[in-house]
Amino acid sequence: MGDPGVRRIPDPPERDVAAPPGVSVFAGGRPQCLTGPGPANTFAGMLFRAFAVALALMPCVLRAGNPERSVVQILTFSQTPVFDAPWRFDSVRRSSGSGFVIRGRRIMTNAHVIAWAKQILVRRYQDPRPYQARVAYVGHDCDLALLEVEDAEFFDGLEPLEFGDLPAVRSTVVSVGYPAGGEQISYTRGVVSRIEVQPYSHPGHRSLLAVQTDAAINPGNSGGPVLQDDKVVGVAFQGIPGLENAGFFIPPEVIRHFLKDVDDGRYDGFPMAGIRLVPLHNPAYRSYLGLANDPLGARIDGILSGTPAESRLKPDDVLLEVDGLPVGSDSTVLYEGNRVPVSMAFQAPQSGESVKLKILRDRRPMDLDLPVSTYEADRLAGNQHDVPPRYYVHGGLVFTPLSADYLRTLGREQTDSATAALIYELYYRRSEDPAKARPEPIVLATTLAHPVNANLGVRGRALVDRINGVRIERLEDVVKALDQPSGDQQIIEFSGRGGFECLDRAAAAEATPKILDTYGIPSDRRL
């Protein structure tokens, strides 16, 4: 669960952090993306503008040029699918974010600013005209996107912003963008508070390097540049509700990785090592593995099946160096003066490239190259973007892949065993019981009432095990299994308690078009 790349213990109960009575746990809020609800025009907004002007006038902050001219406002009209009625979309939502012009006549922003967009409009600094934009590249795993503007005039007079290096902790940065609270551009200043690997809330199941600052980063700031000496040292992207004076931005390391990735005209994504690395502090364990009692070396505790690491590394191998960076016993490396989790070093190469490792195996040092690549097997455990969910409707039964987005439709309060079985399947099965894991578990999401299915006891929220005897590994199997001859009844078996339901074959086939018509479903499938 979570990020199956490199991870550190402690491993508290994920998703439902709770402690038994007597043990106190600081339960931090989850990070949240920061797109705004759309500009508000208020007295507070005016005050805010006055404040922003004052900040802009400070010569020490913005020295030369007018970088704010290259910061744009992005208005997005988007529609997200309804995951338990996958042919439907929610009503159109308007949101706003920020972006900035970079070389190559493109606008950089956050992926979450333009996710599920039906229309994207960009507005230049103090220019009343909206321009139509489209997505050139999007990296949902790193929450970055590049936009193109159809009207070439848009870029006239706009200087592309240049990228700087990872800012030092305690150095001053300025966040520029179009946050809520007013219509005009806004500047906030703060220091770099710390640099760590953080969960990125947009993908939901990935953690990458991120910088925390006390410069106010508010809804609408998303996608805007964070500047230092007029250079972009980050892209503002998320905050944590409940934390005061803490905003997060995406550092140059991640931005450059994204830009290099799309050089070949395609975005692949960040690679993952596929190993679970844990601190190695215990003296007995260190001496058992042949290590001195020094602060070097972290232990490989587990390896993700289906990754190149599976054939190259073993549990209890000790990781000593990654690409020349010594690994500390707390499974971190020192990078630009900051101790960050080793995962950062594994994310530096592009997918398909290798990292050079120095390990200790059976008390003997070894050098090896570990190819790293993007990991897709946990795709459904993260948030889905831009691609509407797959589904198949038969006899009013709606089949769709089990995903984190689908689970969310069930509500957080569900404690019944049916929901628990789905949670287990999505987040635990692959690592605990890989032999029984399915590439795309399928659920009966809902049943559209019709006489042909009116007597079914199971009507939704159930994991499909077999149909007509065929084990269901992915949605295509549902279509195939229902088509194959199996007598007068079609049998849908559910996972877990051995429950099953039957449909009369002929009646279900006849009813399907009528059900589609009744419930306004444009097609019986999206495969």
Added chain:
Amino acid sequence: MSLFRRLVAAASLAAVFLGALHAADLRSWERSYVTLEVTYKDYDYSQPWSKPTRTVRKGGLVLADREILTTAQHLPGATLVRLQRGGRGKWYDARVTWTDPHANLALVTTDSEAFWDGLKPAELAAVVPPGPDFNLIRWRDGNLESRRVEFSKFSVREGALSFAPQLTLEVNTELAGLGWAEAVTLDGSVVGLTASKSGNTCQVIPSSLIRRVLEARRAGSYRGLGYFDFTWQPGENPATLRFLKLSGPERGAVVTEVVTRSNTPAVLQPRDLILEVDGFPVDVEGDYDDPDYGHLMLENLATRSKFAGDTVPMKVWRDGAEKTVQYVLPAAAYADELVPQHSFGHDPEYLIAGGLVFQPLEQSYLRAWGDEWQRRAPFRLRHYQNDHPTPERPSLVMLSVVLPDPVNVGYQEVRFLVVDQINGRKIATLSDVAAALKEPRDGVHRFEFMPGDSLQRILLDAAATDTATRRVLQRYGIPAAENLASTEAGG
């Protein structure tokens, strides 16, 4: 006199008469309904070595043979039980003579002659009529209170302390604080004892079930409540019945899983259609028509006239034909569950080695997360409740917490992990842990956890572990390094 006036007059006469009856009725109950004070160990499973106590008061019914009947709740861990009559005055030391948590019943007695003087056994109704109203009596501030409660329904549901489904009388009332063995009465007889309350519905153990259990116990033939250790789904979907090639009218419940807890041989098969249980036809909802209580879930036929060990004949539809099978009822036993619901009769089990605290994974531990434990307790631990025990792994042991000590540096934040092996030995019980710790290899104890995405293994210096354990006990004020209870009292 108009009809209306005559009715009013008759009603007021009846009211006066009923009032008098009510007072006499109450005085009579004062001699049959007593108060129990129970001090019991209210364990804190997050610190299994601690034994905080709590004192509660509940009701008890006077039976013949100097026995007081009450619910089993809070009695298995009781350290002091006292009895009081008349709602005030002297408390008499008492002892628990029998508890059955699955039936949620207990018997208490006292050797003090004075207590019994003038007490009168209560009468338990053989059949509970469906209301429409009952009286609920309880001691309140030294006075017996009698309040009207409304009949709601008869249902078949798990007992207050048991997974075994059993007949339950449900009554509606807005009275607060019920569930402490208040007596529900009708026409001078007791029809049940309250066990719990949710919303405005109070769950009552019906007198018919109480009588059967007590009579069987007196006769020496009580082997505990039995239950049907299989799962079924309603046969309401006609397409399913056609698939099973059922001939004749639509009826029956479809077996889905045949053995979940017990080791009883499976006489049923998945996709058997249960047509009759103990002579009662089963409808497509899985109900039968009870002569006393109307439509009830077929589960009730495991306790209606049978106990554990008895045979229940069943008629099933299998492979297109009717077949009769003899189902032997397994006894409801907590130990048959992978994650036991309770483990009465001993203090919480634990074992501490080098600051690592091992405990059995049981529901009592999960319930330490409070009323919302089913949402708040760690998901992975909770989810083991959906798994079945196997001969290789009948139960689970977890590393619940680490008490920091120099020997376990680096593991301080490890917790909630179910143990797979220690020093190469498979672990199902704390005795396995104790045995495995006698066999370190290469100078270390090797602890391995269940495969998955969480921590897989840790090592401890074997030579330093025992010293560290003693140090931990002293530093954290823990009286003993282990409590390995192995017997289960009360089923």
